Amino acid sequence: MTPIIQTEALTKVYGANGAAVHALRGIDLTVEKGEFVALIGPSGSGKSTLMAILGCLDLPTVGTYTLDGRQVQGLSGGELARIRNEKVGFVFQSYNLLPRASIVRNVELPMLYAGVGRKERRERALALLEKVGIADKADKLPATLSGGQKQRVAVARALANNPALLLADEPTGALDSKTGAEVLDLFRELHQQGNTLLLVTHDPSIAALAQRRVEIRDGLIAVAEGVA
Ligand SMILES: Nc1ncnc2c1ncn2[C@@H]1O[C@H](COP(=O)(O)OP(=O)(O)O)[C@@H](O)[C@H]1O
Ligand SMILES: [Mg+2]
Known part of the structure; x- marks a missing residue:
């Protein structure tokens, strides 16, 4: 099977x-389909x-x-944007709604960019809001939510285009510990449903929830642990 992520000697200056x-x-990293990596x-x-x-x-x-x-x-900016919209779902610490x-x-927005029709967009967005447990908030503005x-x-928006990869950068960094734990439960559920997840965290107790941990130090992979 083709890995979802495969990098070789990746450098960034x-x-x-x-x-x-x-x-x-010089990052060599492989993440297989369905893995949950911290x-x-x-x-x-x-x-x-x-x-x-x-x-x-x-x-x-x-x-x-x-x-x-x-x-x-080597892709152009436009090609990169297209692949990003098609294959990657993002969750950031600061929500970015x-x-x-x-x-x-x-939640509909990534589907709009992908050219999904109005009716399908709406149906799918409502189903995703149902899945993450806040369908009753569909018509509210972000500022009214906790x-x-x-x-x-x-998370619902990240799933909109059924991405090959879900990336989360410190997704609970702005949340209190109880709310953060609930969001992490949601990630574990998504993993159980077959999604491929990469979660960035500096918190070892959050990393412990993943199936595998990859540690990066000074731009190099330090430890790659097997399945816990
Ligand atoms: N846009 C940028 N321009 C210059 N240096 C940067 C930029 N982004 C990150 N860096 C530097 O690259 C290194 C890695 O940063 P970053 O990837 O943000 O680390 P982390 O997310 O682990 O805190 C740091 O030394 C940081 O200062
Ligand atoms: Mg960072």
């Missing part, structure tokens, strides 16, 4: 010459940089990346 920052220095490491180790490349938000400086069978390195759009519109509810909307 920000800036140039004297000001160059070597954020990634990416851990101290602040500044390169987690967000790697996540941006894996999510097709940015390109590596050197090295290869294949996402669900598609070679990513559109404040003026209703909850259901927020942090935990906003993160559920973000």
